Amino acid sequence: MEVFKTICEIREFSIERKKRGERVGFVPTMGFLHEGHLSLVDEARRHADVVVVSIFVNPTQFGPNEDLDVYPRDFERDAELCESRGVDAIFAPSANEMYPTVNTTWVEETSLTKRLCGADRPTHFRGVTTVVSKLFNVVCPDVAVFGEKDYQQAAVVKKMVADLNFGVEIIVAPIVRESDGLALSSRNKYLSVEERGNALAIRQSLLDAKSAVADGERDSTKLADAAVSRISRAGGRVDYVEIADPDTLEPLLEIGDEAVMLIAAYFGATRLIDNARF
């Protein structure tokens, strides 16, 4: 496995492999890898000959009062996990390599980003789409894999790729969970033992909604209210519970053929997200 720190090196690596007729698969991450990320590596492997993982805690997607400085990092462990999973190359640039001068060019999706996680984090998705564009231009992947846990992020990236004609196939891979159902997240490590137990209410309220829908419930407000109650009773502070169109993320008052339920809630100071498709 190769480890590259510079744009020049990873671009050369990638272009060289493409010249040989190989397909390059790409998994962009902020590191502190868990089984969720590694499932994306496996998925990339199924669609590509070469798998590149980027590890970069992207400053432009953190707000001024967010956890950029304390975001967990462990490069040695990440590299071991990648190597054990058969990753071909890690791209782990410094912030200075990615943003050597004052960045004044932004890639911004202006519709799907306005609600849900974008409502309280006005520059978050702009940071995501900008760094993903930069990474696509540097790594030149044929296919890139994103996790469904960050449902809105994946939808925004898909819209960006379509709007800007990136020649990159986007694959969204299913959420990986702990055995008790908690969605894997690098931020789970912030949770106390008690918060960790209480946080299961997010997944449980998604499952409640899923069975209510299976039993014929179509009223989004009822479903969302039930989820808010359950999470609040467990000591969580709900940021949002929304039932939306799976592609446009427009809120749905009534559940039709397809819907996604999206939840963000704080347990203690830790903000967790999860979602389920109906």
Add this chain to the structure above:
Amino acid sequence: MEVFKTICEIREFSIERKKRGERVGFVPTMGFLHEGHLSLVDEARRHADVVVVSIFVNPTQFGPNEDLDVYPRDFERDAELCESRGVDAIFAPSANEMYPTVNTTWVEETSLTKRLCGADRPTHFRGVTTVVSKLFNVVCPDVAVFGEKDYQQAAVVKKMVADLNFGVEIIVAPIVRESDGLALSSRNKYLSVEERGNALAIRQSLLDAKSAVADGERDSTKLADAAVSRISRAGGRVDYVEIADPDTLEPLLEIGDEAVMLIAAYFGATRLIDNARF
């Protein structure tokens, strides 16, 4: 010479040529080609094995009251000119091919675009950087050539390419002029005979400033005032006359080692731009 109307075709053409180890040169245009565009083709040829010209009147860079509908178009003539100049492929998509759904993702440079041509045209450069990004992703060029007449546009594109790590070398080719000095522009055809004569005042005021600087003048305000007077006396309505840093386009009060003088002025209803380096 090949003519492609679809993204799929031009991308395949370009990738195929790159696989053979050939360098792809790209000249994005809005058509109605003149010797200025053709000089960009020649420049692309000097840096690439294959030259692709795009012809696309990009709706997103026109404001609501601008000349999108009447912008001059003559595809047959453009194709002949390209063929005679040895262009390998024209990419001439429809608006629907480039914007098949409501576009919600924008590429926006937020510093160099705020002044000069961007001051009165708040979404113009956003349209330019978005369509250039799309075209880069579709044509996959190794090198792209822009004209120095659109000085601010070239500076914005260079900043975008650096910020977003596009793997495209940007070359800025010198202005091509009529024998009397008027910079070539597709919009010159809007000028009446009288306006056409008067419009020479733009170039003349740039030359006046250049000789004043050669004679030791360092005061930008004096130089700009003289240009405004000369253009106004010729019946032109000045939009801006500015002396700025050649890279950042920040206004310079005093001329130092390097400067660019940029002028935009109306003759009749036609807005013309020109510039000169000191």
